[in-house]
Amino acid sequence: MEYFTGGDMPKVGMSDVAAAAGVSVSTVSVVLNRVKSARVHPQTRERIWKAANDLGYMPNGMARGLRLQRSHLIGFVSDFVATTPYAGNMIVGAQEAALPTGRLLMAVDTSGDARLEETALTSLLQQQVDGVLYAAMYHRSLTVPELLGGTPTVLVNAVAQSSTVSSVVPDEQGGVRLAVTELLDHGHRRIGYVDCTDRILAAPLRRRAYRATLRKAGIVPDPAWTAVEPPTSRGGYRAALDILQRPNRPTALFCYKDTMAVGVYQAAHTLGLRIPDDLSIIGFDNLELLADNQFPGLTTVSLPHHEMGAWAVRQLIAEITDPATTPQQTKILGTLYRRDSVAPPSGA
Incomplete structure (x- = not known):
């Protein structure tokens, strides 16, 4: 809320009150606007109100009207x-x-x-x-x-x-179910997961949903079908090389995100695997600049x-x-x- 001193005197901003009280502008804001939940020491509140009174502050009636209306x-x-x-x-x-x-x-x-x-x-x-x-x-x-x-x-x-x-x-787990079910519906039973090292909420949610969706289809996830790398194209490349060179390799890979899927394309090319004839790939995020410009185009689930x-x-x-x-x-x-x-x- 803006304040002014009335008459022809120059307007004074909250920064002036903050300087006089020796506090930040944000602290002045929550005190003068009477934000009850703000944690401000009572002595600091008193100092701010004293500074405001000493400067002759009065509420800007127009601003207050805007708040009400x-x-x-x-x-x-x-x-x-x-x-x-x-x-x-x-x-x-x-x-x-x-x-x-x-x-x-x-x-x-x-x-x-x-x-x-x-x-x-x-x-x-x-x-x-x-x-x-x-x-x-x-x-x-x-x-x-x-x-x-x-x-x-x-x-x-x-x-x-x-x-x-x-x-x-986002419904992270629901999105993974869409992706893995798409591979299951195409007849895949050996479905690998290009996982990431991120420590954010999405990572464990997607990981659990991948495993749960396979189990619901009667498939026991094989740890050899999963590799964990940083969420980059280079990380996806390393993860795919690791998984696809193991015995009884997966016929499809679900990728934590589209950037990792780009690296999976490169790994498939390195190993002489054709997409989707020899290997199906599905991503997550629907980064259109990436997904549309892969050859063939990348099937993926969007973040809403x-x-x-x-x-x-x-x-x-x-x-x-x-x-x-x-x-x-x-x-x-x-x-x-x-x-x-x-x-x-x-x-x-």
């Missing part, structure tokens, strides 16, 4: 979403859901910089946004910033570690970035409109995109 602005704060070639669809989905309701999305990408994030959130709150979408580039667990206490908030591609707020994430962004806006608007709305935690299933990298096993 709603600004029709939605903040979108992310780490690396806007700077990646695929997760940006979250922003597109959010915009498309917001515009028909007369709301405007204000997006800020912090590149993972904590200080920039604090500045961005403070600025958005000063703009009196009705609510905030707090998004992550990859599916992870996070702590909701204290600055957002009291502001309607929905997490996108993330879940909260402690606080109860609405969140939307667009759908998550749209759902998050709809849920946020519901909570803005009715503060009694119950927070929701949901998963959205991606789509299987069939191209030409999957066929029945040779000799079937």
Whole structure:
């Protein structure tokens, strides 16, 4: 909330109060905006209010009116979403859901910089946004910033570690079931997994779903069918060489992500295996620039970035409109995109 001193005296920003009180602008913001959930020491609160009074601060009536009547602005704060070639669809989905309701999305990408994030959130709150979408580039667990206490908030591609707020994430296990079932439906029974070393929520979820889907089909997963490498094309290449040179090699490989699948294509070429005649390959993420430009095209499962962004806006608007709305935690299933990298096993 902006403040001014009245009359013809010059306007004073929160930075002036922060300087007088010896605290950060974000701390001044939560105190002057009376954010109850913010953890600020009582003595610090007193010092801030004293500085505000000494400077003759008064609330900006226009800004307060905007808050009461709603600004029709939605903040979108992310780490690396806007700077990646695929997760940006979250922003597109959010915009498309917001515009028909007369709301405007204000997006800020912090590149993972904590200080920039604090500045961005403070600025958005000063703009009196009705609510905030707090998004992550990859599916992870996070702590909701204290600055957002009291502001309607929905997490996108993330879940909260402690606080109860609405969140939307991909159905990782459902996506793996789509991929592995596609290979099973083509007659494959020796299905390997090009796994990754990432320590994020998606990794164990996809690993367990791969094994569970095979077991449900009556197949005991063979540890020799799995190799773990970094989630890069080079990692996929090494993993595929490892798996495909073992006795009784798999006839199909499911890859943790499309970038690893690119390396699997290269490994198949090195070993003289034809795709999909000798080896079927299926990926995860649907990175179209990669999947469409493989030869043959890579069959893969999408991450529902667009759908998550749209759902998050709809849920946020519901909570803005009715503060009694119950927070929701949901998963959205991606789509299987069939191209030409999957066929029945040779000799079937």
